[in-house]
Amino acid sequence: MTTKQVTVLLLVVVLLLTPVLVSCIPGGVQAARGWAGTAFHDGIVYAGTGDGRVVAIDVATRSHSWYYPTTVPSGGGMSCGPAAAPAAIYTTPLVDGDLVYVGTYSGRVMALNTVARSQGLHFPQRGHGEWEWDCPKNDAASNAIVADLRMRADAIYVSSSNGRVYSLDKSFGDLIWESEVLDRKHGKLWTSPWVEDETVYVSTLDGHIYALSTETGQLRTEPPFAGWPFRSETGFASSPVLDNGIVYVGSFGNNLHAIVVGESELLWEFAGDKWFWADPLVSEGIVYAGCLDGRLYAVRAETGEELWHFETMDAKGRRVPIVSSPVMMGGLLVVVDEAGTVYVFDPAEDLASKGEPWRVISIGADVRSSFCAHEGVVYIRGEDNWLYAVDIDSGEVSWRLSLTAEA
Amino acid sequence: MIEVWHLIIGNPILNVLIALSHYLGGSFGMAIIVLTVIVRLLSWPLTKRQLGSTKALQDMQPKMQELQKKHGKNQQKLQQEMMKLYKEAGVNPLGCIWPMLIQLPIWIALYQAIMRALATTPENLLDLARRLYSWSLVNQAIPLSSRFLGLDLGQTGSGNGALGLLLAIAVGGTMWVQQKMTTAPSVDPRQQSTARMMTMMMPLMFGFLTLMFPSGLALYWAVSNVIGIVTQYFVTGGWGYLKLGFPSQPTQ
Numbered sequence: 001m002t003t004k005q006v007t008v009l010l011l012v013v014v015l016l017l018t019p020v021l022v023s024c025i026p027g028g029v030q031a032a033r034g035w036a037g038t039a040f041h042d043g044i045v046y047a048g049t050g051d052g053r054v055v056a057i058d059v060a061t062r063s064h065s066w067y068y069p070t071t072v073p074s075g076g077g078m079s080c081g082p083a084a085a086p087a088a089i090y091t092t093p094l095v096d097g098d099l100v101y102v103g104t105y106s107g108r109v110m111a112l113n114t115v116a117r118s119q120g121l122h123f124p125q126r127g128h129g130e131w132e133w134d135c136p137k138n139d140a141a142s143n144a145i146v147a148d149l150r151m152r153a154d155a156i157y158v159s160s161s162n163g164r165v166y167s168l169d170k171s172f173g174d175l176i177w178e179s180e181v182l183d184r185k186h187g188k189l190w191t192s193p194w195v196e197d198e199t200v201y202v203s204t205l206d207g208h209i210y211a212l213s214t215e216t217g218q219l220r221t222e223p224p225f226a227g228w229p230f231r232s233e234t235g236f237a238s239s240p241v242l243d244n245g246i247v248y249v250g251s252f253g254n255n256l257h258a259i260v261v262g263e264s265e266l267l268w269e270f271a272g273d274k275w276f277w278a279d280p281l282v283s284e285g286i287v288y289a290g291c292l293d294g295r296l297y298a299v300r301a302e303t304g305e306e307l308w309h310f311e312t313m314d315a316k317g318r319r320v321p322i323v324s325s326p327v328m329m330g331g332l333l334v335v336v337d338e339a340g341t342v343y344v345f346d347p348a349e350d351l352a353s354k355g356e357p358w359r360v361i362s363i364g365a366d367v368r369s370s371f372c373a374h375e376g377v378v379y380i381r382g383e384d385n386w387l388y389a390v391d392i393d394s395g396e397v398s399w400r401l402s403l404t405a406e407a
Numbered sequence: 408m409i410e411v412w413h414l415i416i417g418n419p420i421l422n423v424l425i426a427l428s429h430y431l432g433g434s435f436g437m438a439i440i441v442l443t444v445i446v447r448l449l450s451w452p453l454t455k456r457q458l459g460s461t462k463a464l465q466d467m468q469p470k471m472q473e474l475q476k477k478h479g480k481n482q483q484k485l486q487q488e489m490m491k492l493y494k495e496a497g498v499n500p501l502g503c504i505w506p507m508l509i510q511l512p513i514w515i516a517l518y519q520a521i522m523r524a525l526a527t528t529p530e531n532l533l534d535l536a537r538r539l540y541s542w543s544l545v546n547q548a549i550p551l552s553s554r555f556l557g558l559d560l561g562q563t564g565s566g567n568g569a570l571g572l573l574l575a576i577a578v579g580g581t582m583w584v585q586q587k588m589t590t591a592p593s594v595d596p597r598q599q600s601t602a603r604m605m606t607m608m609m610p611l612m613f614g615f616l617t618l619m620f621p622s623g624l625a626l627y628w629a630v631s632n633v634i635g636i637v638t639q640y641f642v643t644g645g646w647g648y649l650k651l652g653f654p655s656q657p658t659q
Contacts, residue, residue: 032529032530033530035529090529186552190529190532273541274536274541
């Protein structure tokens, strides 16, 4: 073989091997695995898993009722991965009667019927009300759906990584309207809309809050929205939460903001040490906000005055970020830190006013997802893809179940 | 070990990159360019040593060619005489490789910083919070816009269409020029053939990598190559081996 032939052969080998090698090299990027949370409805806990399944767990029998594996076609050809990869799920299942709505990182929104899924029928079963809708890319880098879906009346509201909000008919999945691109700087929406009255509120990574009409998707500029869209110096990390005409939202500038609807100035801002990533919770005039600095803050909703704060702590004495949003259950405030420690506060008791929890329970797994609570039990999906049922009264994990085990 | 890496190299580079982006009007592309220049300036002593070795090899070429003419038919003797020549001139033929290897950790950290700062997945964005210093300007710059000159720096070159292809050509082209300038011709036909192959394959490979890696990293490669070419030009006083080319095959 001549030198020239060897050269050509090596060139061909390099050109063929490069794509294979590149697809196998781990870089500084973490793969999108999803962090879908849990939803409770009619004795069933619904969750998304790290391997792209939507699962339904029967709480009474503590077993799988059904599961549906989402898939997204991979690039195919030469790669180390499987031919069809599971689609990452970030959205917590949204349940309405027999239908479970889920959005995937591959840009698909699905309505799954619990009866059809229990019978393992081919998806979608139109007769059972099932549908799927693929979000268009519209020249954007991605159409991934990362933020939780919202429902109001007959519509599902979807934030997409292509920078638009979509309104879909919840019965058939038909597109009702799409908004203009709301974040031109980053081109993506990773926060959930908040829907109240006739308005959809959207916070963006580039620091805007928009008010859209639920009917048309058009920006609302009539009073009281004349001073909007609201513009902040820093981007918004959390979804907006509306209470009593005030929007509460966490920012990348380490602040929690309160903005009166339609006003261009902040009502107040409250400073933490890191991002307010988790959506705040407003209850009885108090804003409860978990922060990535490892503290839970209780702030007076009207003034932004700090009432108390609580510091999480791991075994090594370090503060643990709070990624999941707090939940109120029967007057009790439930917070879970990233290391999987559940803190229960009773705002009615003096203990809470000192920032001391009534219960502290560890599930022993990392937690990044939102969680649900029902009748004294908190259902948490750990990053290990197990479902943990935490009994608040006994202060123990009453049972747990692998979500990825075969049903 | 990984945490030590992030503490000493990874996180400082990441935070400087984001701070630069804040000062440069939120342009992450400009931040990559400026950081590349800063890194090249900081690694100047190593680069100078590398270029010194290259220049010394270049200066030795007439003597090498004499040796080739004299011992062309006796490869063993030719190798011995060449090593002798290297020794007399105080030149290590691998002298230009070590500075490159020492710079490798910085390149890896830069790569990781670019990828992390762009936060292309939600997990990356959340992970970024752990790595940021409490400087308000760093937090205010987050999340970064990945748009630069029509490119999405978080997208692969192929995902950027025609502009991505142009970037791949720029990366491959500048790498080819830089390699041609610095690759010393060998009198050994086998080494010469290997060198020719490397000069061709590396730019091709990086061109392909540009199509498959996020364009932010490819921008770093292209800028780094251009700086390398300019530095090489002024330090060695010309286009080096790009002009000289490879010596002719020795007569068998």
